[in-house]
Amino acid sequence: MGGVYTEASMSLDGYIAGPGETGFDRLFQWYGNGDVATATAKPEMTFRTSQASAGHLRHTLDDTGALVVGRRLFDLVGGWDGRHPMDKPVVVVTHHVPDGWPRPGAPFTFVTEGVEAAVGRARELAGGRWVAVNGGSIARQCLAAGLLDEIRVNLVPVLLGDGVPFFDHVRDAPVELSDPTVVAGDRVTHLYYRVRRP
Amino acid sequence: MGGVYTEASMSLDGYIAGPGETGFDRLFQWYGNGDVATATAKPEMTFRTSQASAGHLRHTLDDTGALVVGRRLFDLVGGWDGRHPMDKPVVVVTHHVPDGWPRPGAPFTFVTEGVEAAVGRARELAGGRWVAVNGGSIARQCLAAGLLDEIRVNLVPVLLGDGVPFFDHVRDAPVELSDPTVVAGDRVTHLYYRVRRP
Numbered sequence: 001m002g003g004v005y006t007e008a009s010m011s012l013d014g015y016i017a018g019p020g021e022t023g024f025d026r027l028f029q030w031y032g033n034g035d036v037a038t039a040t041a042k043p044e045m046t047f048r049t050s051q052a053s054a055g056h057l058r059h060t061l062d063d064t065g066a067l068v069v070g071r072r073l074f075d076l077v078g079g080w081d082g083r084h085p086m087d088k089p090v091v092v093v094t095h096h097v098p099d100g101w102p103r104p105g106a107p108f109t110f111v112t113e114g115v116e117a118a119v120g121r122a123r124e125l126a127g128g129r130w131v132a133v134n135g136g137s138i139a140r141q142c143l144a145a146g147l148l149d150e151i152r153v154n155l156v157p158v159l160l161g162d163g164v165p166f167f168d169h170v171r172d173a174p175v176e177l178s179d180p181t182v183v184a185g186d187r188v189t190h191l192y193y194r195v196r197r198p
Numbered sequence: 199m200g201g202v203y204t205e206a207s208m209s210l211d212g213y214i215a216g217p218g219e220t221g222f223d224r225l226f227q228w229y230g231n232g233d234v235a236t237a238t239a240k241p242e243m244t245f246r247t248s249q250a251s252a253g254h255l256r257h258t259l260d261d262t263g264a265l266v267v268g269r270r271l272f273d274l275v276g277g278w279d280g281r282h283p284m285d286k287p288v289v290v291v292t293h294h295v296p297d298g299w300p301r302p303g304a305p306f307t308f309v310t311e312g313v314e315a316a317v318g319r320a321r322e323l324a325g326g327r328w329v330a331v332n333g334g335s336i337a338r339q340c341l342a343a344g345l346l347d348e349i350r351v352n353l354v355p356v357l358l359g360d361g362v363p364f365f366d367h368v369r370d371a372p373v374e375l376s377d378p379t380v381v382a383g384d385r386v387t388h389l390y391y392r393v394r395r396p
Contacts, residue, residue: 012351012375012391013365014212026372153210157378157391161371167211173359174224177210180355180387182380189378191387193210193355 002065002130003149004119006139008166009188010153015163016136026158030188041087053185060152064088065126068118068133068142071095082106086132089125093118093138115141136166144171148195151177155189200263200328201347202317204337206364207386208351213361214334224356228386239285251383258350262286263324266316266331266340269293280304284330287323291316291336313339334364342369346393349375353387 008016009027017023031047036054038047038061047057064086071094082103084090089107097110109125111118115138122131130150133142142148153166176196183190206214207225215221229245234252236245236259245255262284269292280301282288287305295308307323309316313336320329328348331340340346351364374394381388 011372012349013363013368018372023372026374151210157375159365159368159371159373159375161365161368161373165211167357167359170211170357170359173357174209174216174221175357175359176224177355177357179382179385182382182387184377184380187377189380189389 001128002063002126004131004133004142004147005150005152006133006136006142006148007060007152008134008136008154009156010166011156011158011160011163013159013161014165014167015160016166017164018160019162023158023160023163026160026187027156030154030156030185033186040085041083042085045085050186052183053188053190056154056183056185056190060132061086063130064132065129066091066122066131068093068115068122068131068138070135070138071098072137073135074098079106079108082108088132089122091118091122091125116145116147119147136164136168140168140170143175143195146197151193151195153180153191153193154185155191156187157189199326200261200324202321202329202331202340202345203348203350204331204340204346205258205350206332206334206352207354208364209354209356209358209361211357211359212363212365213358214364215362216358217360221356221358221361224358224385225354228352228354228383231384238283239281240283243283248384250381251386251388254352254381254383254388258330259284261328262330263327264289264320264329266291266313266320266329266336268333268336269296270335271333272296277304277306280306286330287320289316289320289323314343314345317345334362334366338366338368341373341393344395349391349393351378351389351391352383353389354385355387 034050038057066089068091074092091109133139178194180191180193232248236255264287266289272290289307331337376392378389378391
């Protein structure tokens with residue numbers, strides 16, 4: 001039975017975006033610096049990574065059953081034109097259902113009752129597999145609500161100096177994690193941590 | 199030929215101390231949660247770690263030839279009573295040589311001309327081995343001056359929420375690092391990164 005995870009590419013100094021939305025070339029370099037192809041639902045988006053990172057991506061694609069995303073991310077990517085690259089059902093946490101949604105054939109659900117309700121809906125859709133929650137604000141709310149089971153950090157060997165922290169003043173700290181499963185890629189170290197409940 | 203490194207135990211959210219000087223029980227748990235003993239120059243201070251962390255400690259003890267520390271750290275630990283636990287010569291960066299120092303038989307040198315001069319003096323004392331620089335303020339000055347060759351992070355699986363960051367607004371970012379050497383311990387992942395010069 002799957003749980004709930006969040007995942008991000010993070011610099012060694014803790015940022016998922018550099019100052020002024022910079023740094024993505026470095027944070028996401030590992031998605032394109034190898035020769036092992038991993039296809040997505042988008043023909044124009046095929047990852048080309050090291051063998052190790054391809055294993056990580058395959059694991060993620062296989063074990064994820066549904067996604068929970070915030071309205072900000074949903075708007076930023078234009079609702080992925082109704083199909084997420086991972087080709088999974090998406091639950092959007094929002095105050096108001098956006099105009100023109102839901103759309104026929106697009107597996108997008110809109111939940112206006114908050115993160116817990118959204119995760120509950122995603123669990124139903126996930127068919128026993130894992131639920132991915134993004135971005136940071138949604139993940140933090142899940143962590144605070146005791147809903148987060150795993151944190152997957154793609155740790156990138158760069159110092160960005162400033163920007164958007166992955167972990168921004170976590171509440172109810174300290175939060176104990178397990179020792180990580182480590183997958184060593186090229187310009188990335190994949191670290192999977194389980195969240196230990198008090 | 200050795201270079202210059204800094205090392206710290208850091209939470210996954212980037213802190214080397216939690217809020218109000220808490221969190222050390224978790225950050226330093228790995229120093230005492232195993233059965234492999236590593237002695238120091240202090241009879242009362244023997245580390246008992248996992249086999250993997252003992253290898254890390256042995257590597258550190260063997261390849262370090264001298265240390266550079268800031269005056270704040272020196273004062274905080276009372277000058278280690280004239281003998282650092284690693285039993286290596288220590289160069290203290292200070293504005294004024296403290297009263298009662300230097301002391302006969304204590305391999306402590308006081309440098310008032312700044313971090314670069316201190317590192318130069320430590321290199322002479324290190325006999326071809328590595329120079330360790332601590333704490334964070336000294337390490338940051340070394341990084342900014344292009345003097346830092348390696349960053350050794352003992353990454354601890356905990357979120358502390360707030361506190362003292364290891365990397366506090368690094369200047370001249372982004373700073374590219376190598377992929378790390380990874381040593382998986384118990385309640386710690388040792389990561390050695392080389393600093394890439396532009």
